[in-house]
Amino acid sequence: MIMVHKRFETEVVHHGYDSKEHLGSLSTPIFQSSTFTFETAEQGEARFAGEEQGYIYSRLGNPTVQALQERMAVLENGEAALGFSSGMAAVSATLIALTKANDHILCSKGLYGCTFGLLEILKEKYNIQSDFDFMDNEQSLRDSIKPETKCIYVETPINPTMKVIDLEMVSRVAKEHQIPVVVDNTFSSPYLQRPLDLGCDIVIHSATKYIGGHGDVIAGILVGKKEFIDEVTMTTQKDIGGTLSPFDAWLLLRGLKTLPIRMERHSSNAEKVMEKMKQHPKIKRVYYPFDKDHPDYEVASKQMKLGSGVIAFELDGTKEDAQAFLNRLNFIKIAVSLGDAETLIQHPASMTHAVVPEEHRLQMGITDTLIRLSCGLEAWEDIWEDIEASLK
Numbered sequence: 001m002i003m004v005h006k007r008f009e010t011e012v013v014h015h016g017y018d019s020k021e022h023l024g025s026l027s028t029p030i031f032q033s034s035t036f037t038f039e040t041a042e043q044g045e046a047r048f049a050g051e052e053q054g055y056i057y058s059r060l061g062n063p064t065v066q067a068l069q070e071r072m073a074v075l076e077n078g079e080a081a082l083g084f085s086s087g088m089a090a091v092s093a094t095l096i097a098l099t100k101a102n103d104h105i106l107c108s109k110g111l112y113g114c115t116f117g118l119l120e121i122l123k124e125k126y127n128i129q130s131d132f133d134f135m136d137n138e139q140s141l142r143d144s145i146k147p148e149t150k151c152i153y154v155e156t157p158i159n160p161t162m163k164v165i166d167l168e169m170v171s172r173v174a175k176e177h178q179i180p181v182v183v184d185n186t187f188s189s190p191y192l193q194r195p196l197d198l199g200c201d202i203v204i205h206s207a208t209k210y211i212g213g214h215g216d217v218i219a220g221i222l223v224g225k226k227e228f229i230d231e232v233t234m235t236t237q238k239d240i241g242g243t244l245s246p247f248d249a250w251l252l253l254r255g256l257k258t259l260p261i262r263m264e265r266h267s268s269n270a271e272k273v274m275e276k277m278k279q280h281p282k283i284k285r286v287y288y289p290f291d292k293d294h295p296d297y298e299v300a301s302k303q304m305k306l307g308s309g310v311i312a313f314e315l316d317g318t319k320e321d322a323q324a325f326l327n328r329l330n331f332i333k334i335a336v337s338l339g340d341a342e343t344l345i346q347h348p349a350s351m352t353h354a355v356v357p358e359e360h361r362l363q364m365g366i367t368d369t370l371i372r373l374s375c376g377l378e379a380w381e382d383i384w385e386d387i388e389a390s391l392k
């Protein structure tokens with residue numbers, strides 16, 4: 001297949017698949033096969049030895065999954081990509097590949113709850129230490145790096161308070177020490193932010209969120225240099241086993257086709273709802289990266305195309321008031337996750353961040369009245385009217 005790179009909106013629909021190679025099928029076939037037959041014993045030997053290209057067994061590679069991987073690599077502007085059965089499978093395979101016992105991981109202050117949980121496991125079992133840095137100051141970041149630091153792990157915007165980290169600054173400091181920078185790009189998707197273009201080394205997605213976009217799949221993606229992706233493919237993915245299924249890869253390929261138009265709508269809905277929230281007397285505080293009053297607005301507008309669909313806001317009141325507010329909503333659904341067509345709302349202190357120790361949680365700005373809203377694709381006026389009615 002001829003691979004001429006086109007614009008993002010075109011690649012998202014076409015890259016990595018050629019209908020001519022599949023009897024003209026417009027939609028990528030789902031190769032629902034666990035294994036692949038060899039024509040001869042010698043061919044099997046050559047495939048295992050890596051002397052001949054071709055599929056062996058779907059935990060090691062599958063054509064539907066491969067189409068998704070090629071598309072994701074191009075969208076993130078990376079050399080290669082790898083699909084996983086969940087975002088956490090991608091996070092764990094990556095961190096285990098990058099570290100050994102007694103190493104150190106430097107993280108942004110504010111991480112997805114289960115990533116935090118994984119770091120606790122790595123600490124307890126293998127003495128892999130982790131520290132959390134605000135990463136808002138070049139010198140203090142430099143001072144936090146230790147001789148044993150094997151990876152800098154960043155989420156931006158940080159869930160749920162939408163703090164933004166300057167990825168160019170972090171990658172510049174990391175390069176001085178030749179430490180790879182891993183970015184969890186779930187909240188932006190490659191349409192809004194491309195960490196590899198900003199000098200970072202590895203990108204992770206919970207494809208469950210904006211990549212899939214329809215609330216019907218759990219999946220993860222890893223993007224980076226071919227050498228690293230090959231290593232993970234043959235070690236922490238093959239031997240731990242968090243492989244992506246062909247059907248789930250197909251759902252992601254389908255979701256991806258509308259990623260640009262969905263991200264435009266998620267972002268514009270969020271921007272409009274955020275402006276309304278800022279005017280409301282019962283809302284004390286609003287967090288959104290493309291809010292001109294957000295302390296990180298300058299960095300956000302430098303490295304992101306739009307602000308994405310997630311807003312966090314703090315109600316004036318108590319935890320019970322926050323829960324009563326959620327219970328009064330009409331069509332907005334109380335659910336964790338984000339990036340779906342449906343608007344979803346949740347209470348981080350008792351849900352997504354309940355595992356984070358209280359002190360750490362408060363440092364992250366997650367109070368008992370903080371609420372996270374994932375703006376869906378509905379009319380923004382309806383989203384706002386549901387919230388406004390529930391605030392009464």
Ligand SMILES: *Cc1c(COP(=O)(O)O)cnc(C)c1O
Nearest residue numbers: 086087088112184186206208219
């Ligand atoms: C959801 C999420 C994850 C975990 O992904 P799963 O697909 O649920 O395993 C990791 N990081 C971020 C930022 C997330 O939102």
